Structures are given as C-alpha cells and as structure tokens.
Amino acid sequence: MAGELTVSIDAMGGDAGPSIVISALVRSLQRHPEVKFILHGDETVLHELIAKRKGRFSTNVSVRHAPTRVAMDEKPSYALRRRRDSSMWHAIESVKTGEAEAVVSAGNTGALMAMGMYNLGLVDGISRPAIASVWPTQRGQTVVLDCGANIECDAEQLVDFAVMGEAFARAVLGLPRPKVGLLNVGSEDMKGHDAVRGAAAILREAKLPMEFVGFIEGNHIAEGVVDVAVTDGFTGNVTLKTVEGTAKLISFYLRSALKRSFLSRLGAVLASGALLALKRKLDPRAAGGGLMLGLNGIVVKSHGGSDALGFAYAIDTAIDMAVGGVNKSIAADRAGVVPEAALP
Structure with missing residues (x-):
C-alpha cells in the first residue's frame, strides 16, 4: 500500500545504538517489503551488523555514512550548531531533499525537534510543532x-x-x-x-x-x-x-x-x-513513539531506551503517517x- 515510500533511519540514536535498529529493521522488512530504507550512521558498524543477518536484508536497504552521532545529553542548541555531520542530521536531511518521506530516530528528543524545525520548517498555518x-x-x-x-x-x-x-x-x-x-x-x-x-x-x-x-x-x-x-x-x-x-x-x-x-x-x-x-x-x-506533528515532514521519535520491537512500531507509525x-x-x-x- 505504501508504494515507493522511503523511510530514513537515524541508526546511531538511542541508548542501545545501532544493534536494536538493525533488529527492528528485520521486522519492518517483513511487514513492509515494498518500503525502502536509508540507514544513516557509521557504515563500518552498520555493514557488520547487516552481514550477521546472513542475507535477511533486501536491496531496499541502503547505508549512508555519518561520522558522528548526537549524544543523549547534548543540548539541542549545541547539536544544531556542531552535529551537522551526525546520523540524526543526515537522516532528517534526506526528508528535506525529498529522498525520503519520513524519518525515525531514538536519539536526543530536543535535538531531533531542533534539527527538524531547522531543516523542514512547519506545515502551512502551524505556528509551533x-x-x-x-x-x-x-x-x-x-x-x-x-x-x-x-x-x-x-x-x-x-x-x-x-x-x-x-x-x-x-x-x-x-x-x-x-x-x-x-x-x-x-x-x-x-x-x-x-x-x-x-x-x-x-x-x-x-x-x-x-x-x-x-x-x-x-x-x-x-x-x-x-x-x-x-x-x-x-x-x-x-x-x-x-x-x-x-x-x-x-x-x-x-x-x-x-x-x-x-x-x-x-x-x-x-x-x-x-x-x-x-x-x-x-x-x-505499541504506542509507536512520540509524533512530532506540525513539522513539514514526518518525524517520529522512538523512546531512547526502546528495544527492537518498540523501534519497529515507531517505523510502522511513520509509514502510516506518510501513507495517510x-x-x-x-x-x-x-x-x-x-x-x-x-x-x-
């Protein structure tokens, strides 16, 4: 049902890091085989984790290298100024450029909102997200x-x-x-x-x-x-x-x-x-994470301590929002x- 939909993933966010993201993506690929995914993060780490899945990833998944990540305790203003080479920034930028329709991250909530507002702006008529x-x-x-x-x-x-x-x-x-x-x-x-x-x-x-x-x-x-x-x-x-x-x-x-x-x-x-x-x-x-409504692009925040199932639910919600x-x-x-x- 989602057609050519692409979801951008901040693979380095959250407390557990990329391991739970890769596990979540396995579930998402089973539920949404027609959806494409772009993973942003340390390409060496991500390729190693994907290789351990022994071919369970389809050609619908691509990896984009991002050399840094936003720490969970960083101030949003600092992240906005100094983390433009991070996995979170690049994941959001994919939505800004039109490569993806939605972004999912388990990273720093304040930084995600700040980067989302800076890169995506607001829906017409909305004063605040x-x-x-x-x-x-x-x-x-x-x-x-x-x-x-x-x-x-x-x-x-x-x-x-x-x-x-x-x-x-x-x-x-x-x-x-x-x-x-x-x-x-x-x-x-x-x-x-x-x-x-x-x-x-x-x-x-x-x-x-x-x-x-x-x-x-x-x-x-x-x-x-x-x-x-x-x-x-x-x-x-x-x-x-x-x-x-x-x-x-x-x-x-x-x-x-x-x-x-x-x-x-x-x-x-x-x-x-x-x-x-x-x-x-x-x-x-099962709640699907925090929904950053009002941004001119779909942004879903999975809980920082989320496991693979929680992150997969967040991806489901992002897809539903884009399709809807x-x-x-x-x-x-x-x-x-x-x-x-x-x-x-």
Whole structure:
C-alpha cells in the first residue's frame, strides 16, 4: 500500500545504538517489503551488523555514512550548531531533499525537534510543532498533545494542536470524525485560564471534520471520552510521566500479589491469557513513539531506551503517517479555521 515510500533511519540514536535498529529493521522488512530504507550512521558498524543477518536484508536497504552521532545529553542548541555531520542530521536531511518521506530516530528528543524545525520548517498555518503520543484507553486509543515541546501556549497554538491531533486521528487511526477535547481543571465553560477558554471559542466555531466536545478532565483521557486530548506541553508532559508511573506501579503491585502464595501463583497460571492481554494493552512500545506533528515532514521519535520491537512500531507509525497524508490534512484543516480576533 505504501508504494515507493522511503523511510530514513537515524541508526546511531538511542541508548542501545545501532544493534536494536538493525533488529527492528528485520521486522519492518517483513511487514513492509515494498518500503525502502536509508540507514544513516557509521557504515563500518552498520555493514557488520547487516552481514550477521546472513542475507535477511533486501536491496531496499541502503547505508549512508555519518561520522558522528548526537549524544543523549547534548543540548539541542549545541547539536544544531556542531552535529551537522551526525546520523540524526543526515537522516532528517534526506526528508528535506525529498529522498525520503519520513524519518525515525531514538536519539536526543530536543535535538531531533531542533534539527527538524531547522531543516523542514512547519506545515502551512502551524505556528509551533507539538509532540503527540497515542495512549490506550477503556474505549481504544486517544491521541494526547502536546507532550513536552511547548511549555506555555496561547489560544491559537492550542487550536493548532487540535487540528494536528484530529488530522492524525483521521489519517492513522481511521476515525472519520474524531472527538476532540481541551484538557482543563473542570468541564464548565467558565473554568480554566484565558488560553484554554480562547481556544475553546475558536474550536466551537471551526468547521473541521471533528466533534469538539469542549473541556475534559484528566480522568476522561483513560475513560476514552475523546479521541484527541489537547493541552500545553507542561501539563501534557507531567500527565504523560504520571500515567507511565501509575502503569508501572500497577504492574509492581500485580506481580507482588501474584507471587504472594502458592494459590496466588496457581491463579496466575490459570489467568495467564488475561494477564498477557493486559500486558500487551499497557505495553508502551505499541504506542509507536512520540509524533512530532506540525513539522513539514514526518518525524517520529522512538523512546531512547526502546528495544527492537518498540523501534519497529515507531517505523510502522511513520509509514502510516506518510501513507495517510497527515501533513496535507493538517494544512488543509488549519487554513479553514477562523482566528480568535475575527470571532464576533
């Protein structure tokens, strides 16, 4: 279905380096034999890792040498100035030149965003990019953004995030008219600060292919009340880390309870199918990574500590975004939104 699609890979990013990238690529080649891949990194290391796979790589994979890598602890400004010979820079540049339609990296998040903005720019009508994440809920999945790119946001920027979120939900999640809500301290119209109330006023009047439900609270995300939850980067990042910590706490308590006695361990064996289903539902690797929406090119950030399966899911998401034409949808929808100043 992806046709001549090409995905550019930062093969040196992340905590584990190129070994997990090569393992992930084996999975991706099985799932997407028609897609081409460009690997950027130390060509000696990459060719050695590929050779160990004994011919499991097709002619769809090419290697481009990049002499350096961006360290996980480097400041984005430093990386932008001093790492233009890095695997991350070259991977993004492949999208800029049109060689590839999407880029995937497990490297430094701030550097990836900075290099992405510098090389790719923004989709027409979008003032700032946002980091989006797909969370499991009681009713399926919810797109949450921003998860950390913008600490403070005004009304227009929150509207941008809503447009980006609903476009992604339609193109990738297959929702023809996604439900969108603004995260707030209450669902009443008078609640929240000026930016949230201003964004709500714009979205109520916007003629977008979505259903704007108004304000939502934090518990509504897990309940699946909306398909897209919109907030500023400070709140979104705190919420994301809280949810991740709560999931780990539940897993810890569950494992402890199941090991408490012989009967508990027996019950765990009998319930192994249900427990496996729960583990898969809560597995953060299946989320497909962080989505840098709003950039004028597809950029997906896999978790820095991701394993091969998580990186392969990130590649899947990048392919889905490219095939679904997410950026074209974002540009078209944002062009039709009336700014707050023009509202009666």
